[in-house]
Amino acid sequence: MAVAEPRTTTRRRTPRVDAIRNREAIVEAAAEVLAEQGAAVDVREIARRSGVGMGTLYRHFPKKEDLVHTVLRRDFMTWAESARQAAIDAEDPWAALTTFYQQALTGYARHRAIMENLALTLAEPDLEGIHQLRLVIEQLCARACATGLLRPGVTTDDLLLLLVSLGHAVQITDECRPRMWNRLLHISLDGLRADHREPLPCDSTVAGVSAP
Amino acid sequence: MAVAEPRTTTRRRTPRVDAIRNREAIVEAAAEVLAEQGAAVDVREIARRSGVGMGTLYRHFPKKEDLVHTVLRRDFMTWAESARQAAIDAEDPWAALTTFYQQALTGYARHRAIMENLALTLAEPDLEGIHQLRLVIEQLCARACATGLLRPGVTTDDLLLLLVSLGHAVQITDECRPRMWNRLLHISLDGLRADHREPLPCDSTVAGVSAP
Amino acid sequence: MAVAEPRTTTRRRTPRVDAIRNREAIVEAAAEVLAEQGAAVDVREIARRSGVGMGTLYRHFPKKEDLVHTVLRRDFMTWAESARQAAIDAEDPWAALTTFYQQALTGYARHRAIMENLALTLAEPDLEGIHQLRLVIEQLCARACATGLLRPGVTTDDLLLLLVSLGHAVQITDECRPRMWNRLLHISLDGLRADHREPLPCDSTVAGVSAP
Amino acid sequence: MAVAEPRTTTRRRTPRVDAIRNREAIVEAAAEVLAEQGAAVDVREIARRSGVGMGTLYRHFPKKEDLVHTVLRRDFMTWAESARQAAIDAEDPWAALTTFYQQALTGYARHRAIMENLALTLAEPDLEGIHQLRLVIEQLCARACATGLLRPGVTTDDLLLLLVSLGHAVQITDECRPRMWNRLLHISLDGLRADHREPLPCDSTVAGVSAP
DNA sequence: CATGAATGAGCGTTCATTCAT
DNA sequence: GATGAATGAACGCTCATTCAT
Incomplete structure (x- = not known):
């Protein structure tokens, strides 16, 4: 034609x-x-x-899903990159960790789809973007652990889950109670410090409590 | 007639x-x-x-909404009730708090609609069932605070937000990584203990970080 | 039992x-x-x-229809009866006719279902109540005709249709323009008087005009 | 782009x-x-x-309503247009009026939704198409009045209500007694002629008769 | 290749009618 | 008999996806 x-x-x-x-x-x-x-x-x-x-x-x-994944991949990438940069710029490993959460929660945690997917992704980490982010966290974790500031036994997954968890808190409170999540972050970070005697449970320490 | x-x-x-x-x-x-x-x-x-x-x-x-509300009311009620009971049975205020979270997260946190609503409710607490739950948390908070075990400055809202936050973690990890949230709970609870020097931020301590 | x-x-x-x-x-x-x-x-x-x-x-x-029919039968009956009475009480045949329309339009024309059905009934006069009403009109017609006051050729059906027609006008205007229909009634009654030269068309006088 | x-x-x-x-x-x-x-x-x-x-x-x-309105607008427009044309083609004002009703009742009065809306519209004339129709009637009224053929005091609203009223008659009789409404039209038109002594009532001449 | 119109299964909701108690 | 709870087909409307132009 x-x-x-x-x-x-x-x-x-x-x-x-x-x-x-x-x-x-x-x-x-x-x-x-x-x-x-x-x-x-x-x-x-x-x-x-x-x-x-x-x-x-x-x-x-x-498929709609394809587009969503593409966007998420991209945004996770960007996020990972900016996080890595911020971590490098940080004075010490602990500051790097702190800054990471601060930035993440102030910034990307407001990204609804990112948070929705960050969640799903713990189950099936299919998105490569998320892997980058994971790597950054892994580094943060390793460094903070190495300097003895991070509580022994804390894993990358713990930090990731904390991110998802607090990210959700951000989404919930951001409009009605801005920065209320900030207090929760402080609490969690304090809980992550090395000065706690008890070791963390190995995923199934506590006796079962019946479901609803 | x-x-x-x-x-x-x-x-x-x-x-x-x-x-x-x-x-x-x-x-x-x-x-x-x-x-x-x-x-x-x-x-x-x-x-x-x-x-x-x-x-x-x-x-x-x-209306569909009526049914949803009825269910949520019911489930929040039950939840609040069992939480209260568990708290009463606990040896000390701190154990009460711990047990509360354990039970909440093992049980009701899996309830998707409950969590959806628990989230919404921080903004506009319209459901009466949720109020009951809040009261229980208030008591737990007051008691733990009174005994000096709880970090000063921690509010009921903090504990509630922590619940929502961890609840979300449960939903995410429950199927693929059961009880992984348990470690997060430990961390958070440790962060809640009184033996932390720094006071919690008043909602806006940290300098802003730009959004994505 | x-x-x-x-x-x-x-x-x-x-x-x-x-x-x-x-x-x-x-x-x-x-x-x-x-x-x-x-x-x-x-x-x-x-x-x-x-x-x-x-x-x-x-x-x-x-069937719902059964109830509706029963009600309509009853109300048509009552209507016919009160119409007959009013007609009897009237001074002369023309006054009877006038009064009939006045009463009908002030009273029963507001009965929505009555009017809905009065309409249907010209097609299939299945309701016996309507037959009573029809008889009354027939008498009114005959008497007014006999005294030479009614335009020659006017039939009971004409008067019935006029009733339906004006009844509808009442329903429409009753709330927003009360008694506006009254003027229409006057016009129609004047058109029914004997002092008109032209005979009425035999149902199909006028040349066809195309449908929409 | x-x-x-x-x-x-x-x-x-x-x-x-x-x-x-x-x-x-x-x-x-x-x-x-x-x-x-x-x-x-x-x-x-x-x-x-x-x-x-x-x-x-x-x-x-x-919305369904949008479609309905579109259709009604269109059909009212067409109607108004053809009515205007017929009126223009008519020999004299009275013929114009007569023809208008003839055409209206032969054509559009069969349109159920049109009639439903024409009725509603006396209360709240929201549809623009209907306004066109009204204008045509207004002209017909003015011209017939000016030539002294139309009974003094007859308004556009009277003619409109007559239209609705007879339109309803058409809907009712069309299937079972075609053109029976034609006789009613003659009667009404005769009632509209100037050769009637009595003035029309100002909406509330007649004494009230009690409702059913 | 881009376009945006077309598709149709699916959602929340209503109501004439039936049926267990 | 009387009761009112149960039924399910239908309604107005939405949205991921496909297809003619």
Whole structure:
């Protein structure tokens, strides 16, 4: 249907530029919306904000889930990167840990879809972005542990779960009771310090209590 | 309307037996489903599981919201009651607090709709059941504080937020990493002990960090 | 289940009294509601107002339609009767006619279900009550015709249709423009007077005009 | 967003052809169904008849009400237009008036939803289409009045109410007694002529008669 | 390739009618 | 008989996904 002949060399480049621009617009818009409203948003809203049609959106991301994952991957990456940077800049390992949580909770914890997924991800850590974040935390953990500031036995998973946990607290209180989560963070960080005698339970210390 | 002499007692009881059974079946099924899937479930699913028709369900609960509230009220009540009991049975105030969290997290934290609502409720505590729970926590807080075991400055809201926060951790880890939250609980409880020098921040101690 | 023996003679009378009372209560309540809201009302509303259960209502009137018909029959009867009386009391045939419309439009035209059905009934005059009304109109028509006051060729059906037609006008204007229909009545009655030269069309005088 | 050189005209036309066809199919089907059954129809029925899915229907008309209004607006417009044309073509003001009613009652009076709304509209004239119709009637009224053919004191509202009133008569008799309303129209028109001595009542001439 | 219109299963809710008590 | 709880088909509407242009 197209005339095909004249544009020989750049033939495949032109559409691609457009396609890439579109893809980026979609991801950008989606990131915005997902941060604001979580993964339950109407796909139409994303298409609207990115200025592309539904078809384009679905060409790039055949399932809503694909788009969500892409955005999350990206945002987890960025997050991990900025976290790593902040950690490097920090004076000492403990400050690095503290700063990490502060930044995370002040920033990304407001990203609804990020938090929704950070949660899911402990179960099935399929998202590579999250892996980056995990690596950062691993480093923070290792360093704080090595200097003897971190309570012995605390694992990366503990710190990750604490992040998810406090992240949720942020989401809940952010609008009605801003920074109330800050106190919880202090408490938790104090609980993470080395000056506690008792070792942490090995996941199943306490006797069972019946379910509802 | 009729003069109706002797049958006073058994007058209106008979037909209700069935209705009550149904109502209970509905609430029971709803509680189950709400615990499993949260408040977003299809009403038809509840009807199906309880073995009643849609009409019956809507006769008892004119709006889906009514049913949800009823279930939540009930479950919050039960929860508060069992929490209170456990607290009373505890040897000392600190054990009471510990046990409370243990029980709460082992039991009700798995209830999706409960947690959803517990979250919402920090903003607008409309459900009366939740108030009961809050009262229990208030007592636990007061007692633990009075004995000097609880870190000064810790409020009921802090404990409540910790509950929500850890509750979320439970929901996340329960299936894939059972009792991993247990370690987080220990950490948090240690952070709550009185032997910490620094006072808690008054909600906005730390300098702002920019959002993503 | 009942003790069966002692009440021999009056055995079948007692329940009937109750049944009749119930039936009457139902009809009464239904009449009220139907007049207010038309035949589209929820059957529950009728049951509620009459103080009986749904079962009772449906025992007496297996279909909603049955109840509606019963009420309409009754109300058409009453209407016919009061119309006849008013006609008899009138000084002259023309006054009788005028009074009839006045009374009808001031009174029964506000009865929503009556008007709904008066309409339907020109098609299939199944309701006996309406027949009574029709007879009254027939008399009015005959008398007014005989005295030469009524325009020749005007039939009972014409007068009936005028009634339906104006009745509808009443329903529409009653709340927002009370008695606006009164002017229409005057116009129509003047058009019914004998002093018009042209005969009425035989149902199909005018050339067809295309439908929408 | 692209620079898009030569294809200016055919740019956005192509995809719309289908959409417009669908939209028209929906409106057409809706008009049909609304005319037949009134505004209470099931939206699915409209979708079915127009051959589109529910989604398509709701894309074009987000609320059922929107569709209904669109249809009514359209049909009132058409009606007003054809009425105006017929009035213009008429030999004299009285013929114009006569023709108007003839045409209205032969055509649009069969449209159930139109009549339902024409009725409602005397109370709250919200639909713009209806306003057009009103204007036409106003002109007819003014012209007939000016030539001294119309009975003094007759207002646009009177003529409108007569229209609604007779329209209802049409709906009732159309199927079982076609054109029976024609006689009523003659009567009413005769009543509207100037050769009546008595002035019309100012809305509340006649003494009240008690309600049923 | 982009577009956005089309699809249809599914949701919360209502109401005439039936049936166990 | 009387009661009112139970039934389920239908209604207005939404949204992830597909498909013609």
